Amino acid sequence: MKKPLTTLSNEEISSLKKNHEVISVLTDMDIVYEKQVPIAGLVLIQGEIEFTKKYKTKGNTTSSCIVGVNEVMNHLPVSAGFKVKKNSEVILLGKSELMKATDEHSEIFPIIRKYLQN
Amino acid sequence: MVKLKLESTETCVCGSHGIFSDLDSKSMDQVSKFKVMNHYKKGQSLFTEGAPNFGLHCINSGKLKVTKNGPDGRETILRIVGPGDILGHQNILTNEKNLVSATMIEDGSVCFVDRKFITELIRNEPTVSINIIKKLSAEMAASENRNAAMSHKSVRQRLADLLLYLKQSYGIREEHRTRLDIKLTREEMASIVGTANETIIRFISEFKEEGILEQEGKVIFLLDENKLIQSTMVSV
Secondary structure, eight states: OOOOHHHBOOOHHHHHHHOOOOOOOSOEEEETTTTSOOSSEEEEEESEEEEEEEEEEEEEEOEEEEEEEHHHHHHHSSSEEEEOTTTTTEEEEEEEHHHHSSSTTTHHHHHHHHHHHO | OOOOOOOOOOHHHHTTTTTTTTTHHHHHHHHHHHHHHEEETTTTTOTTTTTTTOEEEEESSSSSEEEEEEEEOEEEEEEETTTTHHHTTTTTTTTOOOEEEEEESSSSEEEEEEEEHHHHHHHHHHHHHHHHHHHHHHHHHHHHHHHHHHHSHHHHHHHHHHEEEEHHHEEEEEETTTEEEOOOOOHHHHHHHTTTHHHHHHHHHHHHHHSSSSEETEEEEEHHHHHHHHHSSSOO
């Protein structure tokens, strides 16, 4: 069964924004293609993420959410590609940052942990 | 308890011949832990102009075109990169947005390490820093040569330069000729040389008539390298 995206609370977004740079996306940006391992996890602050399969749009989300974190950390391919649409605001979480975030003293550990436990 | 599988088991040419080749085994293990290797299809992008820099890409197999869009939206190919080459290093320390796009021109695999990791590695491992500086120097020299060629050389000479570069980078010797193991469209060749498609087609026909090259389908074979070298010379 397809796992639904979990929406982040305002407190979680504030905590992430305090610890990581928020990036304004000026142009549509493919983060990962179908069946690839993402090179970074992504937190959508505002804007839109489009999910694609075989270059066709299969869905989208405009809610604040985290995608790709589990796949980055566990080296897992994604079943659908995702693309950040222009004029979105995101936080990029590379593997280094995610590994640091799995330290229990990290302020964002409780947020990240939810996405790593499957 | 959060359980993590950290390593990609696939090996990358960057470890054996590229910028990480001088690292000791302990540091190389660290690179393997942080590395992500993906397979890309022809036409897929590694990154696009104007997007933020995620980190460093190392080409393991396949070839890519590095492009920049002009004010009219027309794409210019700046260079072709292949196995052992790296991408994303130009703005990794400055954290500026990408000035170029990188797109696969054939299927291949690419390794990636994130910006934070590679920045730490540059600080702590002089061999990686030196190898990146060597890459940057070579790219700067090639860029300066290309700029000079645009001013001083004719289209025919620049096309001959391109064919020699392709021969040096991707040439495979086959009896009396050299096969260029790269499929570029006429449009892509025209973009690299800085001219119109029709002009490229005309000069390729000239080279064929002069016995410099021949074609089988889209594959180009060089027959007479000396004649091609002569074609690159600026007459004084």
